[in-house]
Amino acid sequence: MPSLRPLTSKQKYAAYVRDLSADSTCSLCEKDSLKDFLYWKVVENSFPYDLIAKAHHMLIPIRHIHEALLNNKELAELRSLKLGVLRVEYDYILENTFKNKSIPGHFHLHLLVGIPH
Numbered sequence: 001m002p003s004l005r006p007l008t009s010k011q012k013y014a015a016y017v018r019d020l021s022a023d024s025t026c027s028l029c030e031k032d033s034l035k036d037f038l039y040w041k042v043v044e045n046s047f048p049y050d051l052i053a054k055a056h057h058m059l060i061p062i063r064h065i066h067e068a069l070l071n072n073k074e075l076a077e078l079r080s081l082k083l084g085v086l087r088v089e090y091d092y093i094l095e096n097t098f099k100n101k102s103i104p105g106h107f108h109l110h111l112l113v114g115i116p117h
Contacts (some may be wrong), residue, residue, distance in 0.1 A: 003051070004049035004050075004051050004052050004053075005047060005048070005049055005050055005051060006050055006051060009047055009048070009050060012047065013047040016046075016047065026064050026105070026106050027046070028043065028058070028060050028064075028106045028108060029064050029106065031043035031044065031060075032044075034057060037077060037081065038073075038077055039061060039062055039063075039073060039074040039077045039078075040059055040060065040061055040062060040074070040077060040078065040081060041059075041060060041062055042057050042058070042059055042060075042111065043057060043058050043060060044056075044057055044058075045057060045058050045110065049110070049112065052112070052114060052115060053092075053112040053113060053114060053115060054113050054114070054115050054116075055090075055111075055112065055113035056110065056111070056112055056113075057090075057110075057111040058108045058109065058110055058111060059078075059081065059086065059093075059108065059109045059111055060106060060107065060108045060109075061074055061106075061107055064105065064106050065106065065107060066105055066106075066107060067107040070107065086111060089111075089113075090111040090112060090113055091112055091113050091114040092110075092111070092112040092114065093109050093110070093111060093112075094109065094110040094111075094112065095109050095110070096110070
């Protein structure tokens with residue numbers, strides 16, 4: 001599959017993924033919030049898909065949690081966000097498959113605003 005990042009960003013991301021196992025902290029938990037909700041927050045993506053998006057954020061649960069362990073309140077707010085504010089502010093909501101998740105222990109969705117044609 002072709003990359004969604006320019007070569008320089010792709011190389012920086014590859015180095016980041018290689019170094020993840022040596023770091024015990026979660027880079028998503030440490031990110032500053034662009035927008036807060038009760039159980040979720042929107043954060044900037046450090047390695048955006050610049051080839052297809054003019055804005056690339058991520059929606060993450062405030063708790064450091066795997067998708068399978070989200071509780072009913074978190075899931076209800078996620079559904080509400082997808083039907084409301086995310087639908088209005090973003091063009092795409094993407095989720096990588098498990099084999100392509102660099103941070104599988106902290107569930108996250110990619111929020112994109114596409115580049116106009």
